[in-house]
Amino acid sequence: MEGQHVPRGYLFSVAAAGIRYQGRSDMALIHSEREATVAATFTTNRVKAAPVICDMKRVRSGKGRTIVVNSGNANACTGDRGLRDAEAICREVAVRLDVPERSVLIASTGVIGTPLPMERVMRGVDGLIRSLGKAGPWDVARAMMTTDSFPKVVSRRGGSGATEFTVTGIAKGAGMISPEMATMLCFILTDLAVGRTVLKAALAEAVAKTFNLTTVDGEMSTNDTVIAMANGAAGNRPPAGGSPLLRRLKAMLLEVTDELSRMIARDGEGATRLLIVKVRGARSQRDARRAALSVAESPLVKTAVHGGDPNWGRIMAALGHSGAALREHSVEIAINGVKVVKAGLGTEREREASEAMAGEEVVIDIDLKRGGYSERVYSCDLTEEYVRINARYRT
Amino acid sequence: MEGQHVPRGYLFSVAAAGIRYQGRSDMALIHSEREATVAATFTTNRVKAAPVICDMKRVRSGKGRTIVVNSGNANACTGDRGLRDAEAICREVAVRLDVPERSVLIASTGVIGTPLPMERVMRGVDGLIRSLGKAGPWDVARAMMTTDSFPKVVSRRGGSGATEFTVTGIAKGAGMISPEMATMLCFILTDLAVGRTVLKAALAEAVAKTFNLTTVDGEMSTNDTVIAMANGAAGNRPPAGGSPLLRRLKAMLLEVTDELSRMIARDGEGATRLLIVKVRGARSQRDARRAALSVAESPLVKTAVHGGDPNWGRIMAALGHSGAALREHSVEIAINGVKVVKAGLGTEREREASEAMAGEEVVIDIDLKRGGYSERVYSCDLTEEYVRINARYRT
Numbered sequence: 206m207e208g209q210h211v212p213r214g215y216l217f218s219v220a221a222a223g224i225r226y227q228g229r230s231d232m233a234l235i236h237s238e239r240e241a242t243v244a245a246t247f248t249t250n251r252v253k254a255a256p257v258i259c260d261m262k263r264v265r266s267g268k269g270r271t272i273v274v275n276s277g278n279a280n281a282c283t284g285d286r287g288l289r290d291a292e293a294i295c296r297e298v299a300v301r302l303d304v305p306e307r308s309v310l311i312a313s314t315g316v317i318g319t320p321l322p323m324e325r326v327m328r329g330v331d332g333l334i335r336s337l338g339k340a341g342p343w344d345v346a347r348a349m350m351t352t353d354s355f356p357k358v359v360s361r362r363g364g365s366g367a368t369e370f371t372v373t374g375i376a377k378g379a380g381m382i383s384p385e386m387a388t389m390l391c392f393i394l395t396d397l398a399v400g401r402t403v404l405k406a407a408l409a410e411a412v413a414k415t416f417n418l419t420t421v422d423g424e425m426s427t428n429d430t431v432i433a434m435a436n437g438a439a440g441n442r443p444p445a446g447g448s449p450l451l452r453r454l455k456a457m458l459l460e461v462t463d464e465l466s467r468m469i470a471r472d473g474e475g476a477t478r479l480l481i482v483k484v485r486g487a488r489s490q491r492d493a494r495r496a497a498l499s500v501a502e503s504p505l506v507k508t509a510v511h512g513g514d515p516n517w518g519r520i521m522a523a524l525g526h527s528g529a530a531l532r533e534h535s536v537e538i539a540i541n542g543v544k545v546v547k548a549g550l551g552t553e554r555e556r557e558a559s560e561a562m563a564g565e566e567v568v569i570d571i572d573l574k575r576g577g578y579s580e581r582v583y584s585c586d587l588t589e590e591y592v593r594i595n596a597r598y599r600t
Numbered sequence: 601m602e603g604q605h606v607p608r609g610y611l612f613s614v615a616a617a618g619i620r621y622q623g624r625s626d627m628a629l630i631h632s633e634r635e636a637t638v639a640a641t642f643t644t645n646r647v648k649a650a651p652v653i654c655d656m657k658r659v660r661s662g663k664g665r666t667i668v669v670n671s672g673n674a675n676a677c678t679g680d681r682g683l684r685d686a687e688a689i690c691r692e693v694a695v696r697l698d699v700p701e702r703s704v705l706i707a708s709t710g711v712i713g714t715p716l717p718m719e720r721v722m723r724g725v726d727g728l729i730r731s732l733g734k735a736g737p738w739d740v741a742r743a744m745m746t747t748d749s750f751p752k753v754v755s756r757r758g759g760s761g762a763t764e765f766t767v768t769g770i771a772k773g774a775g776m777i778s779p780e781m782a783t784m785l786c787f788i789l790t791d792l793a794v795g796r797t798v799l800k801a802a803l804a805e806a807v808a809k810t811f812n813l814t815t816v817d818g819e820m821s822t823n824d825t826v827i828a829m830a831n832g833a834a835g836n837r838p839p840a841g842g843s844p845l846l847r848r849l850k851a852m853l854l855e856v857t858d859e860l861s862r863m864i865a866r867d868g869e870g871a872t873r874l875l876i877v878k879v880r881g882a883r884s885q886r887d888a889r890r891a892a893l894s895v896a897e898s899p900l901v902k903t904a905v906h907g908g909d910p911n912w913g914r915i916m917a918a919l920g921h922s923g924a925a926l927r928e929h930s931v932e933i934a935i936n937g938v939k940v941v942k943a944g945l946g947t948e949r950e951r952e953a954s955e956a957m958a959g960e961e962v963v964i965d966i967d968l969k970r971g972g973y974s975e976r977v978y979s980c981d982l983t984e985e986y987v988r989i990n991a992r993y994r995t
Contacts, residue, residue: 252920252928282916284929284945317913318946422899427917504817504899505990512991518712521677522822525647533647534679550679551713588991589984595900596907596983 209360211342212371212396214238214438218336219348222329224322225277225315230348232329235272235375235392236302236337241436242398243269243310244405246412248429254281255291256311257428263295263307264432267401270308272392272432273298273333275326276349276377277315281427290321294330301334312390312430314351314377342375342394349377349390352474352594359464361457365450368441370397372454374461378421378469389416389469391431393461397454398437403446407455408433415462418494419583420502421473422591433458470583471565475590479566480510484529485579486572492529493580499527500569500582507587510567515558517545520569531573539570604755606737607766607791609633609833613731614743617724619717620672620710625743627724630667630770630787631697631732636831637793638664638705639800641807643824649676650686651706652823658690658702659827662796665703667787667827668693668728670721671744671772672710676822685716689725696729707785707825709746709772737770737789744772744785747869747989754859756852760845763836765792767849769856773816773864784811784864786826788856792849793832798841802850803828810857813889814978815897816868817986828853865978866960870985874961875905879924880974881967887924888975894922895964895977902982905962910953912940915964926968934965 215237219230245264247257263269273294280287291311299306313321346356360373376391393408412431437443444450471479482501487493500506503523509516517538524531538546541561543554567586610632614625640659642652658664668689675682686706694701708716741751752771759765771786788803807826832838839845866874877896882888895901898918904911912933919926933941936956938949962981 250917250920251923251926252916279913282913282928282941282944282946284943317911317917427913427920504986508987508990511987514991516712518674518677518822521647522645522712525645525822528646531646533677546677548679549677551677587987589987591899592903592906592982592984592987595903596909 209358210362210371210373211360212373212394212438214396214436215394216338217340217342217345218333218338219340219344220329220332220336222275222325222332224275224325230344231277232275232333233345233348234333234337235345235394237270237434237436239436239438240268240270240308241434242401242404243267243432243434244401244408245430245432246409248426250427252282252427254279254313254428255283255287256280256313257430258288259291259295260310260430263310266307268308269310269434270304271298271302272310272312273330274312274349274390275329276351278313278319278321279315279317279428280313280321281317283318283320286320290323293323294326297327297330310432312428314349314390314428317427342373346375346377351377353377354472357465357468359461361460363453363457365453368397368439368450370395370439372457372461374465376465376469378472389429391416391465393431393433393458395435396438397435398439398441398443399435399454400443403444403451404433404435407458410455411458411462414459415466418581419466419470420498421470421585466583470585473585474594475588476585477588478510478586480507480584480586481566481568482571482582482584483568483579484571484573486574486576487578488530488576490578490580493578496524496527496529496571496573497580497582499523500571501584504587507584511586511588513559513562515540515545515555515562517551520571521546524571529573530575532575535574537572537574541568604753605757605766606755607768607789607833609791609831610789611733612735612737612740613728613733614735614739615724615727615731617670617720617727619670619720625739626672627670627728628740628743629693629728629732630740630789632665632829632831634831634833635663635665635703636829637796637799638662638827638829639796639803640825640827641804643821645822647677647822649674649708649823650678650682651675651708652825653683654686654690655705655825658705661702663703664705664829665699666693666697667705667707668725669707669744669785670724671746673708673714673716674710674712674823675708675716676712678713678715681715685718688718689721692722692725705827707823709744709785709823712822737768741770741772746772748772749867752860752863754856756855758848758852760848763792763834763845765790765834767852767856769860771860771864773867784824786811786860788826788828788853790830791833792830793834793836793838794830794849795838798839798846799828799830802853805850806853806857809854810861813976814861814865815893816865816980861978865980868980869989870983871980872983873905873981875902875979875981876961876963877966877977877979878963878974879966879968881969881971882973883925883971885973885975888973891919891922891924891966891968892975892977894918895966896979899982902979906981906983908954908957910935910940910950910957912946915966916941919966924968925970927970930969932967932969936963
């Protein structure tokens with residue numbers, strides 16, 4: 206896995222600043238050797254962390270070079286001091302790398318409400334600058350981890366015509382994952398040259414289809430950030446709308462964000478199973494989405510999935526609760542390919558379905574038979590371990 | 601507790617039909633000696649259980665005499681057969697008691713998707729009729745229990761002028777509790793004479809202020825039913841709008857439903873603590889409500905409450921996620937009286953707050969300082985036991 210392609214023209218480093226965790230890296234730097242096009246999406250939570258507020262201004266230019274990230278402390282609910290701290294970090298990075306301050310972006314994840322230990326952070330920044338180029342995407346992914354149990358990196362290499370390029374996504378997830386992007390950070394790097402408007406639209410589309418349809422606990426974080434950088438090291442001319450190269454980029458972006466979404470759901474706090482909820486036959490896209498989310502977020506469905514129980518009654522209740530148009534007597538439900546509900550009634554194939562649920566992946570297929578719209582949501586089971594992790598996160 | 605007042609003119613019985621549970625009562629009958637005024641509210645889930653569909657028609661007349669209830673099987677997602685079964689039970693009760701069939705209501709709670717074992721149910725009905733008058737409200741409450749850990753009965757006796765009367769509420773709750781009434785059944789009986797329109801309005805108001813602001817896991821059941829009966833055994837003239845007697849009835853109804861709501865939240869599946877979320881200073885009633893619900897339903901807040909962790913950052917994140925208008929820098933939060941957030945920032949009184957959280961009740965007081973609206977929601981902590989109960993409910 207760690208031997209995947211890396212886009213050209215990016216340097217990486219990590220440092221162990223001891224912000225909260227000991228004996229591991231907790232800061233990372235991603236630096237493009239040349240100015241890159243930048244696009245980003247952020248949490249829609251009204252309480253936004255300092256790094257999010259800081260970045261929202263900076264990405265307006267559509268240009269950037271560097272991302273500095275830390276784990277262990279979210280720098281959220283830290284008021285003016287938090288904002289000053291975030292800006293001071295960016296400034297220090299900019300000065301040391303001799304790039305404009307506005308070209309540095311920042312992301313943080315971890316505990317809310319505690320100011321950053323700036324002395325340690327600044328020593329960390331020093332370490333990042335000194336070791337730039339000595340790490341790779343996997344090291345960055347490891348430095349970003351909080352309650353994640355594994356680092357998340359996905360790369361795709363592809364091309365169109367004479368242009369070969371790579372898209373690499375580096376993410377962290379785990380808890381507080383919810384539509385509209387929850388405590389997740391994701392940095393997507395490509396060496397393709399892409400115009401600002403095109404990159405922004407392609408990112409928005411990929412996020413809408415993947416991260417925003419991924420849920421662990423319905424929570425939405427104050428820090429969610431997805432940043433895409435395109436530095437043009439591939440030497441291509443920026444692709445025009447509708448060109449084969451742009452289509453290729455979009456497809457690769459979607460593959461990378463889709464695979465990262467699956468990894469984030471699978472690594473939901475305490476999760477033992479990936480849950481994929483597919484709804485089709487909905488009367489509208491909105492209905493498909495809310496029906497799928499209602500099932501994917503239901504604690505009763507998620508605990509049943511944990512217990513390997515094909516409890517379709519809970520799925521029916523969650524569908525009825527979703528607000529989506531449905532007729533009870535036309536609903537069909539299959540779990541891992543075993544049809545457990547036909548015409549709204551149980552088929553008495555629960556033993557078979559239970560056996561089919563033995564693996565690490567549970568797919569719930571729902572057909573509402575009311576129209577032509579479909580949606581798919583990634584989620585995970587709800588376990589005792591989720592409660593243990595979150596009852597003891599700080600104490 | 602069991603020596604509480606009971607409204608005049610009602611007879612009760614219970615039976616052990618063995619529908620799902622062995623060695624305990626699982627059916628109950630409530631019967632008014634005279635025709636009573638009836639009002640009811642039901643689940644808003646689009647998937648409605650057979651007894652709900654059955655009752656929704658019957659309560660339109662505003663009159664009724666009898667409620668038959670069973671636990672262990674919800675008779676939900678059972679199609680036409682379920683509806684025929686529910687009607688057959690009502691018919692049998694009506695014939696045996698010699699009352700009009702339309703005056704019998706029915707409620708069920710338990711597993712979804714399995715037809716009722718009608719032979720056993722009908723033997724249970726026979727037992728109910730034979731033993732009518734040999735039980736009391738507490739016996740009925742016990743027969744209704746599913747994952748409840750204690751029976752729930754609240755009585756208030758009061759009066760106005762020459763009229764003395766009693767209001768008794770009998771409820772079951774536990775899991776699938778959510779606003780708009782989740783798997784809960786509640787029967788409210790009074791011996792006051794009350795007109796149909798007046799009873800309906802008083803019940804709707806009490807439910808809106810109590811049960812509909814009670815959440816255990818955000819789930820909404822297919823079976824939720826609250827039925828109020830007023831049989832007039834107190835001999836009064838039905839109170840007019842605005843009369844002291846009606847005000848007294850409304851106040852007592854509110855006390856009974858409020859106390860039952862607290863009991864239901866406290867008895868949330870696996871819960872060890874009652875969580876009360878109070879929001880004030882909201883810009884609108886809707887904002888107050890959604891802010892309070894967002895905090896009360898947040899798995900991260902609920903696990904922190906379980907761990908005795910005054911994790912105000914998660915409360916801030918849930919507020920920001922709620923959609924309610926807020927300015928981060930004006931939010932104030934107190935936990936069990938200890939102010940942990942002032943002007944949007946931590947006050948470093950977390951040790952004190954943690955000590956204040958040692959008991960069985962946690963009150964989170966939030967002031968948004970944006971307006972004059974307030975709301976209060978009952979909830980509970982989220983525990984490993986909740987997961988255990990629901991991962992193993994059927995299997």
